[in-house]
Amino acid sequence: AMSGYRPGEEDDPVPRNELGGVLVDEEELKAAFDFFDVHKKGTLTPADLKQRLGVFYKNLPAREYKFLISEPDFTYKTLHKLLVNNELKDFDPVKEAFKVYDPHETGFIDIETLKGIFSNLGFGEVTQEDVAVLIETADVDGDGKISLTDFRHMVSHSKKVEGDLEHMHSTVAGPSQKR
Numbered sequence: 001a002m003s004g005y006r007p008g009e010e011d012d013p014v015p016r017n018e019l020g021g022v023l024v025d026e027e028e029l030k031a032a033f034d035f036f037d038v039h040k041k042g043t044l045t046p047a048d049l050k051q052r053l054g055v056f057y058k059n060l061p062a063r064e065y066k067f068l069i070s071e072p073d074f075t076y077k078t079l080h081k082l083l084v085n086n087e088l089k090d091f092d093p094v095k096e097a098f099k100v101y102d103p104h105e106t107g108f109i110d111i112e113t114l115k116g117i118f119s120n121l122g123f124g125e126v127t128q129e130d131v132a133v134l135i136e137t138a139d140v141d142g143d144g145k146i147s148l149t150d151f152r153h154m155v156s157h158s159k160k161v162e163g164d165l166e167h168m169h170s171t172v173a174g175p176s177q178k179r
Helices: 026-035 047-052 060-070 075-082 093-101 111-121 130-140 148-173
Strands: none
Touching: 026 047, 026 075, 047 060, 093 111, 093 148, 111 130, 130 148
């Protein structure tokens, strides 16, 4: 049987693990950990989490951050253990991420919100030009806006592009680097 395939659930766009939870991709998890590990200490504190998540979730109470960082020595291993066998059956991470960018529930990404988040994360000013490029890249159905479907496509596509680049790099570099 194909792993992760369950008949009758073709409409579920979320990759699933053995337990029916969200499939955790090692590389994505590593990237997430690095994103939160602001000071590159190899451990996460509630403060680290707040510094990053506060940009997206303005009103998350401090106790939530403490709850999320369940132990004093919270490493990548801790995060991995927490998430790898999750049973989040009704959880759609891409949809949840989309909600952050669509605060008025219009079904489309709110460009002002997007700009705010980007500048708060320290990516600098998002220009009209950037926005135009983003929409052109992400807008699959050509309606000039970014819907959840477009967003989902963009997320999986960027992963594919990364994979392709990685593959291309290893092909070019090859194992014959020893001189």
